[in-house]
Amino acid sequence: METTKYIVIFIAIMTGLVAVALTGLRQSTKTIAEKNEEVFNKRAILGSVSTFLDKPVAEFSDEEVLALFSNDIEQYVLDMGGEVIEEGESVADQINMAKEAQKPEEDRSLPLYVFNSDDEKLYILSVRGRGLWDAIWGTVALREDLVTVAGASFDHAGETPGLGAEIKDNPAFSAQFSGKRIFSTMNGEYTAVLVRKGGARNPEYEVDGISGATVTADGVTEMIKRGIKYYEPYLEQFRNADALGMR
C-alpha cells in the first residue's frame, strides 16, 4: 500500500510536469493560433462583401486577406450616438462584440469597417444576437446608398449542425441577403431583413428560412433588425433621402 506522502508527491510531480508541458505547447503555438484567429475573423467579415471581391474568399491566401484589410478597409469605432470615437488601423478589430453585448445598450461601442471596393464604398456592420442554443453573430454589408444590403455572413457558437448551423455552413443562406433593402419602398419604413419561415413572401426585404431551424432564423431576424438600428444614428448622416425612395 502506498503511503500518503508517496501519493501526494506523485500527484504533485505529475500535475507539475503536465502544467509545464502544456504551457510550453500553448506558448509555442500562440503566435500562429492568434494569426489564424485573426485571419478567420477577417475572412468572415470579407464573406459579407464577397460579391464585390475578384475571387471567392476561400481562394484568398492568409497574406492576401491581411493585405486587403490594411490597404482597402478603413476601420472606425462608433458610440451609440453615431459619433466616431476612434479611427485608424485595427481599431475595430479590438472591439469584442461579446463583451459589448454585456454592457448597457447606451454604453456600447460599435466596430465599423468601410471597404473601398473598385466600384463603391461598402459599410460593413457587426451584429450579434441569440440563436437556439447560444450566441450568434455576423456581419452585414450595406452598399453606398446605405439602403441596399451588399451581403451578409454569419457564425454561431453552438447551433445544431445541419439545422441552425446552416446560417454559417450553407453559403446559399447568406447569399440571399445580397440585394435586399432595409427600408421598405412602400412607405420608407425601417424593415431590416426578415428571415421568413416557409419562404420569403416579400422579395424586397425577406429571405427564405431554414426548415427545422425556426428559432435560429428568428434570432437572425432579431439580430439584424436590432444590430443595424444601432448604427442608424451614424448611417443616417450619409444617407441620401432619395435612396429611401418610395417608388
Added chain:
Amino acid sequence: MADTAVETKKVAQPVQEKEPLFGRKERELIVDPLNDNNPITVQVLGICSALAVTSLVVPSVVMAIAVVFVCTFSSLITSLLRNYIPKSVRLIAQLVIIATLVTVVELTLRAINFPIYRQLAVYIGLIITNCIVMGRLEAFAMANKPWRSTVDGFGNGLGYGAILIIVAVIREFFGKGSLVGFPIIGQSNDQVSYLINTDPETGISFLSWYANNNLMVLPAAAMFVIGVLIWVQRSYNRKLVDIS
C-alpha cells in the same frame, strides 16, 4: 470463432521466451474492437459524442482521428506508469493523462486548422469524459505492458472512429444529400424541379429527386442509425447474441 479464443490463450501463455512485435494477440487487439468488441455497438460506450458530431462526415473524421490519438497515447502513458500510479488515486491520474492529451489535440488543431477547431472545440473537450478512453485505461492499460496497451488503445479508438464515420456517412447522405460536403442527391437550397441540378458555383451536376430528411440531421437519428447497426451486426455475428 470459439476456437480462436482458446487458441489465443494457448499462445498467450508461453510468450515469455519470444514475443513477436506484431503477433496474433496484437492483431486481435486491433480487430476485436472493430467487430466482436466494438466500443459503440457492443460495449455501448461513448454514445454521447457519437450522437453529437456525426451529422457531417468531416467533423466525424477529425473527431475519430482525435480519439484514436488520445486513446493510443493515453494507453501507452498509463501503461508505462502503471506500476507507479498509486491505486487510490489511479482514476485521477488517468484523467490527468487524458486531459493533457486532449489539450494537446486542441492546441495543435487551433494552430493547424482553425475553422475545424472552431467547429469541434466543444466536442474535443468532451473526449476527456469519453468512457471508451478511460474504460480502456482502467480495464487494460493498468494491467498490461506498454506495447500491447498501445495497440489496444489504438484498436479501440479505431473501432469507435469506424462507427462514427459509418454513422456520419449515412446521416449526411440521407440528411443533406451530400457526402463530405459535395452534393450527390437532393435539393440544393433553391427549389429545383428538374432531375439534374447543377451547382452554379462549382458546376458539379447532381440528382435532385430526393427531399432531404431533416430527421437524419438531428442527434436522435444517430440513435436510430446506431440501433440499426447493432441489429445488423448481431444478425450476422451470432457470438454477440449468445452472450446474454
